Amino acid sequence: MTLDSLHLLFFKNYDEANLALSPHINCFIGENGSGKTNLLDAIHYLSMTKSAFAATDAQCIKQGADFFVAKGLFSLPDSPTPDTIQCSLRVGQKKLITHNKQPYERISDHIGRYPVVLISPYDTDLIRQGSEERRRYFDSLISQLDHSYLELLIQYSFSLKQRNALLKQFAERHTFDRDYLQILNEQLVAAGSQLVQLRQRFLEEFIPIFQRHYLELADSRESVTLEYKTQLIEQDFAELLRLQERKDIALQRTTVGPHKDDFVFLMNDGLAVKAFGSQGQQKSYAIALKLAQFEILSNSKKHKPLLLLDDIFDRLDERRIKRLLQLVANHTFGQVFLTDTHLERTDQALAGLSEQVARFRVENGTVRPL
Structure with a gap:
């Protein structure tokens, strides 16, 4: 399973973002507070219909706006055409989740269709x-x-x-x-x-x-x-x-x-x-x-979940990072999304991998391909 594209409107600190994504490895590079983790959270929202970090859905609306939209194009191995998933919320209304433009009768029907795993610095909170x-x-x-x-x-x-x-x-x-x-x-x-x-x-x-x-x-x-x-x-x-x-x-x-x-x-x-x-x-x-x-x-x-790796290079020691990258190199994982503050460090860590790597620069709520 892959997420082929991501579109955001007024999600957290983004006015708008449009990304064409690699089916293998996607790196979001930027300073702390620039919005890297918010991109991972948008992907989590599309999979789980809720934020991994915000306590309420309303906290995902950009300050000063009255709604947000997150839209993704998912490709599944057993489906001939991609699925368009959209999550939206307007202040004072219920959130809406649509599958190929059709709203779910129950949002719970979406859970499990597009699985995701997030590894973040907050995991030890468990x-x-x-x-x-x-x-x-x-x-x-x-x-x-x-x-x-x-x-x-x-x-x-x-x-x-x-x-x-x-x-x-x-x-x-x-x-x-x-x-x-x-x-x-x-x-x-x-x-x-x-x-x-x-x-x-x-x-x-x-x-x-x-x-x-x-x-x-x-x-x-x-x-x-x-x-x-x-x-x-x-x-x-x-x-x-x-x-x-x-x-x-x-x-x-x-x-x-x-x-x-x-x-x-x-x-x-x-x-x-x-x-x-x-x-x-x-x-x-x-x-x-x-x-x-x-x-x-x-x-x-029977297909691999999306893997989101948040700040692993800053928060994990070399041994654990090496193990995670070994799993990437061995094709244990499918599509990977990771964040880091240093492009050179990310490039060095991924240098031995044959997979297609897409790099994005994140700056103050804007994101562009490198």
Whole structure:
């Protein structure tokens, strides 16, 4: 799969941008703050219908504008003609995602069609931050692989939102509706129990792939793994909700369920990577997660995802950069997009590669071929 062209209007710091892209390697060169990462984020938006960095869609609209448009032309190996994907948002309106000019009935139908993997300096946040960050990462990955998982996740999130609203209503109105609460409990249990099973099944395939990539990246030979931590393995979800009912009413929120699960990152016989891993080990762990993500998506989709490499030359040591470039040289990856501040460094790093390389200069929200 390749992204053949990219067109932007009022996306982040760009008034307008039009790029014809290489099917192999694309390098965005510019100073920090010039807009290099915003180009990667636009590609991520076209694939995932959301920004990888902005908290809200509205933050993707250029300051002073009232809308943005991101449009890309995707070529798939099993399709005779390219697909045109457009994402747009106007202030005060819902975002619109179109496939060959036809809007999706549900935006979720787009997820997984054009897979993407982003390796960025923020990847170690998966290790350092809380469980919500890790759930979001794995939910996004599994959703690209399995549309039924995404549907269950949407159902669960909707029922959870309704249940929390009802609990808040109980407190505000000093009422209690047992029948409605039971209906919402049943909806949560039906979707949530399946989510847990699918997460467990996914990790059985994912962990060996991840461990192999870590060994290829790491300086040392420490063992690594990850564990899925959920209350629902040993206890029935419906019973848990019943036992926690008084606490939920008092706190006005649902305190048990898959939305409280965690993915625990471990090394060397059960030590937490967050507490005991060096910076280098944490970086290797995070990159290994992303490389395993790339491999498992490639195997599932039968075509390679887009790979976005943000600031790897500034933030990674020579060993890890060399490993990533070896994978590029071995045609492990398909189309690659990378950012850097120094053209000479990028040219030197890519000098041994036979692939077609396109270079772009990025300056203050403008981009042009070199």
